[in-house]
Amino acid sequence: MSSHFSPKTHLADLFTQALAQFPQALDIAIELERPKQASHGDFACNAAMQLAKVLKRNPREVAQSILASLPASAWVEKSEIAGPGFINVFLKPAAWQRVATDILREPESYGRGDARRGGKVQIEFVSANPTGPLHVGHGRGAAFGASLANVLTHVGQQVYREYYVNDAGRQMDILALSTWLRYLALCGEFVPFPGNAYQGGYVGAMADSIYALHAERYKRAAAEIMAGVPDAAADDEAHLDALIAKAKALLGPDYAYIHGHALEEQLGDCRNDLTEFGVTFDKWFSERSLHESGLIDRAVEQLRTHGHLYEQDGALWFRSTAFGDEKDRVVRRENGIYTYFAADIAYHLNKFERGFERVVDVWGADHHGYIPRVKGALAAAGVDPERLTVALVQFAVLYRNGQKASMSTRAGEYVTLRDLRAEVGNDAARFFYVLRKSDQHLDFDLDLAKSQSTDNPVYYIQYAHARICSVLAAWGGVESDLIGANTRLLTHAQELALLRRLGEFPETLANAARDLAPHLVAYYLKELAADLHGLYVACRFLEENQELKLARLALIAATRHVLRAGLGMLGVSAPAKM
RNA sequence: GCCCUCGUAGCUCAGUGGAUAGAGCAUCCCCCUCCUAAGGGGAGGGUCGCAGGUUCGAUUCCUGCCGUGGGCGCCA
Known part of the structure; x- marks a missing residue:
């Protein structure tokens, strides 16, 4: 449980109280969103419009009732009805100003959320056949999976990282x-x-x-x-x-x-490669061990007793069509050998038997057709298939000099992850891999990843961090002395913009965790860095006025913590000097 | 053929059942006597693939069509 003040959570509490008069509100998705336009306040609530539907009343009228019972708050400047029935809330600057010192007071847990659903979650990723070096496609799965696992960990979930070793086929x-x-x-x-x-x-x-x-x-x-x-x-x-x-x-x-x-x-080569890439696992799970331990026999028996198997043409089939699959699938071949699918059924059942409440599989997008049969097998065995989420990662295509540096899988002449890391470095590789939604094709611009310029988002963000380090070093004080800074003095537009951005971090992490979307963290960091650079140009930190100086230093010290935390989750270093 | 994915500015991409759809690059203009100019400010640039539907409201959800990429093994 984080002790940090959250403007959004605070407002959500206020609205919950105001909405108590409408029992119908419980069934409705009430959103508190950040409006795009500053004139619409800090947060906008759509409750009135949603309620108007079920109450069959005028939305602005409903908004009036809600507004009338919204409890007073020391952090709210004003609330008003706008447009079709939005309730726009304007916060007092103090609500944002306190964020800076709040972060400094307990930097490690900032963004932790309330972790009320901090159950055990297993995330299985990479799982490439140990038949050769990892290629750039595996690299994306590795970067995505590792970053996602870090995000989930940061918001308070118990994450277990696993690599499934196809050592049996x-x-x-x-x-x-x-x-x-x-x-x-x-x-x-x-x-x-x-x-x-x-x-x-x-x-x-x-x-x-x-x-x-x-x-x-x-x-x-x-x-x-x-x-x-x-x-x-x-x-x-x-x-x-x-x-x-x-x-x-x-x-x-x-x-x-x-x-x-x-x-x-x-396998050793693969492990070294991934370790150098900042990607580690809690367990390397052997497919062969499933055969040897009899877990496959047991899983198949389980399906059989539930009546989901039948024999045909000498093979044993799973009736996956009963669970939405296109066709039935063989689990044991005519030659008596189990298929890869049979092992995977046993593996997935084993995951849930080990007590994971939720399982995330990160697969290459070319395996999407495999999802229905695995979920079908879970359902057949009495496990709720919703507990398994498959995150598909699309391929990455490398570009050099504007030309496709295509990888041919023929003759083993593909571009390896190691080649890529050697060319652009681990930081750029990790960051570029998660700069796109995972289910989106990725054009990986090698020249941009290598360039040490403003165009390169990795350097842009790292530079923001280095700039802060440089200023704090020039100041020479101790960070803990900034906790008592008077942040009420932070009234400049750039200061407030940065404060608001810092305040968004917990929401960003919560969304990234919910949607299994680490790219949201990458985008957030770009915006946070932009706000920092904007402030850097607009204001001097090492001011004559001691009180103002400490306040500004508190602000950038807090920003440094968030930059570090975010970059750390993505596996990117945060250098003090560049 | 069937299934999945994606289609947003010249390019690469974010975004959301809400109010005037954003960023970077590219193009043009401007800003360092000052903590790192690896920075900042401004301008132009859009039928959110097309057509229907649901909704108070659709770029977002549904259907169809067109286009991209992928999948349709007793391979793993």
């Missing part, structure tokens, strides 16, 4: 095979490398390390491997699967070593 087998084939070449055994195997240089690097460690221990004859394998030209997927089967058969228990080595290498 065919893709991992393909990686293991690819590594082995490269290794065999080092041993002088040449099996034609399939075009649909993993082509990236990192595969060869893993083969090198295995050869360095174990020499020819895993060598098998090429002729033996190729024997009976169908021609790639006829069916390249069948060809690949046959090679995987051969690898497993010929290597026996040694296959697990190759597979495990590849997994460890790639």
Whole structure:
């Protein structure tokens, strides 16, 4: 629970009292919004217009009744009826002026909200196959998920970050095979490398390390491997699967070593990459563990006892159409092996069994068709599907010199997250990734991200922070001495604008948390920085007048806290000097 | 074909069931004897894709159409 004064919460209380005379008001969405125009006051309430509908009365008349019973407040200058029936409230400057010292008194918890719904929430993101380096698409999911998790944490929710490791499927087998084939070449055994195997240089690097460690221990004859394998030209997927089967058969228990080595290498690389990017997880959840622990068997049994499964063509199907899906889905193949979907059902049921009240999955937008079946499975198992929210993240397209720097997934020649971080830096990458709504296609301008100019929003915001640091350093005092500053002296238009902006921070965070929209924080920070720069030009801080000086320093010190908090949530540094 | 997403200023994008729809860039004009000009002020620029519907009020919600991107595996 935050002890900070909130003008909006205060007004909401007043209106709740005034609306007690209308029982109908309970069913109506009463909004207190910040009008676009200053002449419409600090807050506008639409209650009268909403009530007029159900009461079948004139909205301005209803507004009159509400206004008459609105309790008096020391913070309200005046309230008036305007337009079709808005109640516009004008606050006294004191309501905003106190915000600055209020923040300084308890900076860490500013924006915390009342956390009344601070339940346990799990957020699963990235979850890329550990079959190669992360690319720029994964980077967006990482930046989005990490920022969102930070926002949710800041508003008081108990957030648990998780990465689902797809260590059980065919893709991992393909990686293991690819590594082995490269290794065999080092041993002088040449099996034609399939075009649909993993082509990236990192595969060869893993083969090198295995050869360095174990020499020819895993060598098998090429002729033996190729024997009976169908021609790639006829069916390249069948060809690949046959090679995987051969690898497993010929290597026996040694296959697990190759597979495990590849997994460890790639997962480790991925973890390092993300850690450097400021993205960390509480748990890396293994898909294979679901198979081994029997959780999949249990989940499937659960669906079966509820009568949602049937057998057809030798496979086991989930009747997902009963829950709004387009078609039914296979959970266990004809060959007896569970599908990826079966594991995902078990995983999602497990999430809720672990006590998370709410689960957020961050997926690439190309997986949107997958949502109905997962929600369907939850519903079939008796879990309210509303407790799962899937946030879709669209692809990012890089632009350099105004040209698309397109990433081709073919031949492993895609732009990696590491490349991007090396080129523009972590700060710019983190910020640009969340500068768009997540479900919006992102044009990532590499030149702008790199430019150290006013055009670059990252530098613009960081510069505001550095400017404040510079002024406070020149002053040389201790911040805690500013808590007692007389903020009533902050009457300049730029000062009030900045104060109001600081007052918006809790609402911005609440909205960002509600809508799973960290980009709102990025936009807020741009506006906050603009207000700071505006004030910087308009007023001197290191004033002759001691009282005014302290008041202004209190204002910018408070601003510094909010800038730091916001940038911190987005994973962007707040340098003291630039 | 079916499903999802998006369509807002020249460009890149915010925004909202409300009052005169915003920002940055680009274009034009202006501001440093002063705490960082990596800054600030001003001007021009719009049929919120099109057409219906719901509503006191729609750019926002619903339907259709057009356009963008994506998805429609016993892959993961």
